[in-house]
Amino acid sequence: MEKENQIFGIRAIIEAIQAKKEIDKVFIQKENQGELMQELMKTLKKNNVNFSYVPVEKLNRLTSKNHQGAVATISPVSFYDLETLITSIIESEKKPLFLVLDQLSDARNFGAIIRTAECTGVNGIIIQKQGSAPVNGDTVKTSAGAVFNVPICKVEHIKDAIYFMQASGIQTVAATEKTDNTIYDINFTEPTAIIMGSEDRGVNPSVLKIVDHKAKLPMYGTIESLNVSVACGAFLYETVRQRLI
Known part of the structure; x- marks a missing residue:
């Protein structure tokens, strides 16, 4: 994954979705059920954003930053109606x-x-x-x-x-x-x-x-x-x- 095309951290992803960024997919750590994560899940479902649950090892491979159990990829293209x-x-x-x-x-x-x-x-x-x-x-x-x-x-x-x-x-x-x-x-x-x-x-x-x-x-x-x-x-x-x- 190209680093410039990813967002890491729960709050950052929520804000990106609310700002109508072209989020392609969000990878969520399995068994992460914190309050902020629940807010992210509500935001994903409300905006119909594609997501999948993955092991924490997958997230660690995607980024070495403090991802808090969530990494999103931004689409390099805009989508058409x-x-x-x-x-x-x-x-x-x-x-x-x-x-x-x-x-x-x-x-x-x-x-x-x-x-x-x-x-x-x-x-x-x-x-x-x-x-x-x-x-x-x-x-x-x-x-x-x-x-x-x-x-x-x-x-x-x-x-x-x-x-x-x-x-x-x-x-x-x-x-x-x-x-x-x-x-x-x-x-x-x-x-x-x-x-x-x-x-x-x-x-x-x-x-x-x-x-x-x-x-x-x-x-x-x-x-x-x-x-x-x-x-x-x-x-x-x-x-x-x-x-x-």
Whole structure:
């Protein structure tokens, strides 16, 4: 973690949240139940800030300062409002292409996906506030700086974002093995949002129920799945191929 992108200490984190800083994630020491910590937890939940409980050893690795059981990471980028972004893209007469990352948790995978997204003309990436990979130094490095070029939206619920995109005339396509359709059966020349799932369980079943299309990559080896960033690249470049024709 880059030191300039972190805040340590309970009171400092509370003040940063109240000052509307772009807090990406807060790491909380397990079994720390002091009065000030309870105030921090209330503030996190009230403002829907992403947090996780970790052992004190993790916090000590993040900083050598007196962290009081809490370290926060500040996002190096500002996040976009989903409705404003989609409306502006549609009004610009572009054929929208969005990525929805359903609780992708690895910062390096996130960075690799952002890099490919920038190269393939993705108009925006949508992530959920809770449970998503942090936008930190690893993300910036792995994206080769592309994180500064692709708008990223943080939303309360992925499903609400999908409903809004569908209502805006954008077809939603989930990457999943739970279908007979391959990516070559999908018309990606339409305004499209591609939904990629988490590394361990894929797209959430509740999300799969509401998407317009489901598609998979043909697999011929003995390993049953690709790394999510590689799979995402295959989906995006099939979209590029179709739109070039």
